[in-house]
Amino acid sequence: MTVPPDFSPLEYKLYGRQMILPELGQSGQQKLKDARVAVIGAGGLGAPALLYLAGAGVGTVVLIDDDEVEISNLHRQVIHSFARVGTPKADSAAQTMRELNPTITVQVIKERLTGANADSLLQGATVLVDGSDNFATRYTASRTASRAGIPHVWGAILGFDAQMSVFWNGRAPVYEDLYPVEPAPGSVPNCATAGVIGALAGVVGTSMAMETIKLITGVGQPLTGQVGYYTGLTGRWEYIPLVASPREPAKTSKAPEPKLDERPTLDEPQNATQGLVQGTSQIATQQPKNLSDISNIFRVGEASPYGLDITFDDYFDSGDFAGVPLIDVREPHEFEALSIPGAINLLLSVIESVGENRSIDQEIERVLPEKLAAYALYCAAGVRSRTAAQKLLTLGYGNLYSLEGGLSAWLAR
Missing domain, CATH: 3.40.250.10 (Rhodanese-like domain)
Structure with a gap:
C-alpha cells in the first residue's frame, strides 16, 4: 500500500509550484523529503547546489567542509556573506540554508573528507554531490560512492570553462574512467591560481542540484555515461560520451587516506619563446x-x-x-x-x-x-x-x- 504524502501546510506553500509538475507531483516531493544527500564543499559549486537542494526540500543534507569563509570566496560562493568572513563555511552555509527552508535538516561536518572518515560520513546517503576543489578528495569521494553503490554528482570549474557528469558504479562510468590516474601535485590549475568567473559556479552548481533532484525523484535522464563541457564565453554545453572501463568490484575495506599536501596548484610551465x-x-x-x-x-x-x-x-x-x-x-x-x-x-x-x-x-x-x-x-x-x-x-x-x-x-x- 502506498504511504500517503506527509506534508505540513508550510511545506505545501514552499513546494507547491514544483509539486504541480506532473513529472514530480507529491510522490516526487516525498522522495526529496525522505532523501539524505551528502555534499562535499560549501564553496563555488557547493554554494549554489546547497541553496537549490534546500529550496527543493531535500530532507537531510550532510554538509562536509573544513574551510573558513574568505573575502576572495564571495564573488562565486554566494551562500556566504561579508559579515561571515572568518567563520567556518559549513556553519555559514547551514545558516543560510535553514533561513531559506526551516523544514529541512542540515548536518554540519567541519572536517575534510578522507579515506579514514569517508565511509562513516557518507553512510545512508542517497546521493553524493562532489563540489570539492582538489584531486585527493575527488578520488576519495569516487571510491567511497562506488563502495556505497550511490550516484556521484561531480563538477569542476576553471576560468570560463566547466565539466560535469554523474558517475554511478555498476550502472555507469565512474570518475576514474574520466581521470584514471591522479595528477601529480603542481600539474593542474585551480581557481586560486588560474582564476574563475564567479557566475560560472552558479551555472554548474545549480546544474549539479538539478541532476541530484532527478536522481532522487526518478524524473528525466541523469547525465551518466557522458561528460558535459560548458564554456561561458559562448554559453554552450557540449556532451562527450564516457565509457566505463573493466574493473574489479569495489572493496568494502576503507581506502587509504590521501596525503593532504597532494593538492593541485597551477604551476605547470608552458612552452613559450615569444614575448620573452x-x-x-x-x-x-x-x-x-x-x-x-x-x-x-x-x-x-x-x-x-x-x-x-x-x-x-x-x-x-x-x-x-x-x-x-x-x-x-x-x-x-x-x-x-x-x-x-x-x-x-x-x-x-x-x-x-x-x-x-x-x-x-x-x-x-x-x-x-x-x-x-x-x-x-x-x-x-x-x-x-x-x-x-x-x-x-x-x-x-x-x-x-x-x-x-x-x-x-x-x-x-
Whole structure:
C-alpha cells in the first residue's frame, strides 16, 4: 500500500509550484523529503547546489567542509556573506540554508573528507554531490560512492570553462574512467591560481542540484555515461560520451587516506619563446626600466637568516629586501591578467631554455644583469618560482628567493 504524502501546510506553500509538475507531483516531493544527500564543499559549486537542494526540500543534507569563509570566496560562493568572513563555511552555509527552508535538516561536518572518515560520513546517503576543489578528495569521494553503490554528482570549474557528469558504479562510468590516474601535485590549475568567473559556479552548481533532484525523484535522464563541457564565453554545453572501463568490484575495506599536501596548484610551465620578457605593470612607478642602473641592489651576506623560500611579509615588511627586483616567472597571459605592481615578467620556460639560444641568454642577462645581486621570484602558488630559482642557482646566481604561496599569498595580504 502506498504511504500517503506527509506534508505540513508550510511545506505545501514552499513546494507547491514544483509539486504541480506532473513529472514530480507529491510522490516526487516525498522522495526529496525522505532523501539524505551528502555534499562535499560549501564553496563555488557547493554554494549554489546547497541553496537549490534546500529550496527543493531535500530532507537531510550532510554538509562536509573544513574551510573558513574568505573575502576572495564571495564573488562565486554566494551562500556566504561579508559579515561571515572568518567563520567556518559549513556553519555559514547551514545558516543560510535553514533561513531559506526551516523544514529541512542540515548536518554540519567541519572536517575534510578522507579515506579514514569517508565511509562513516557518507553512510545512508542517497546521493553524493562532489563540489570539492582538489584531486585527493575527488578520488576519495569516487571510491567511497562506488563502495556505497550511490550516484556521484561531480563538477569542476576553471576560468570560463566547466565539466560535469554523474558517475554511478555498476550502472555507469565512474570518475576514474574520466581521470584514471591522479595528477601529480603542481600539474593542474585551480581557481586560486588560474582564476574563475564567479557566475560560472552558479551555472554548474545549480546544474549539479538539478541532476541530484532527478536522481532522487526518478524524473528525466541523469547525465551518466557522458561528460558535459560548458564554456561561458559562448554559453554552450557540449556532451562527450564516457565509457566505463573493466574493473574489479569495489572493496568494502576503507581506502587509504590521501596525503593532504597532494593538492593541485597551477604551476605547470608552458612552452613559450615569444614575448620573452614583459614590461612592468602599468600602475608601477618605482621599478627602474633598466635593472643594471640600480645602485643599491640588496646583497645577502653569509649570515643571512633567509633561505631559498621567503614570505611576502619578509619581502615587503622586513626592510631587508628594499630594492630587490621582483621577478614574475608566470606565462605572459597570466602576467597581463594580474601581476604585483613593479614586477617584471621573465618566463620559467625561458629560464629553463638557457643555453639553447643566444637571444634567450641575452634576455636573461638583461633582466638579471648581476649574478651576485638578490632577486625575488614569484609565480601563481610558489612552485614555478622555486623551480626557476633552483635553475638560476645552477647558472651561477647566488642570491635568489622564491616567494611562498605566490600571487595567491599576495592577494591574501
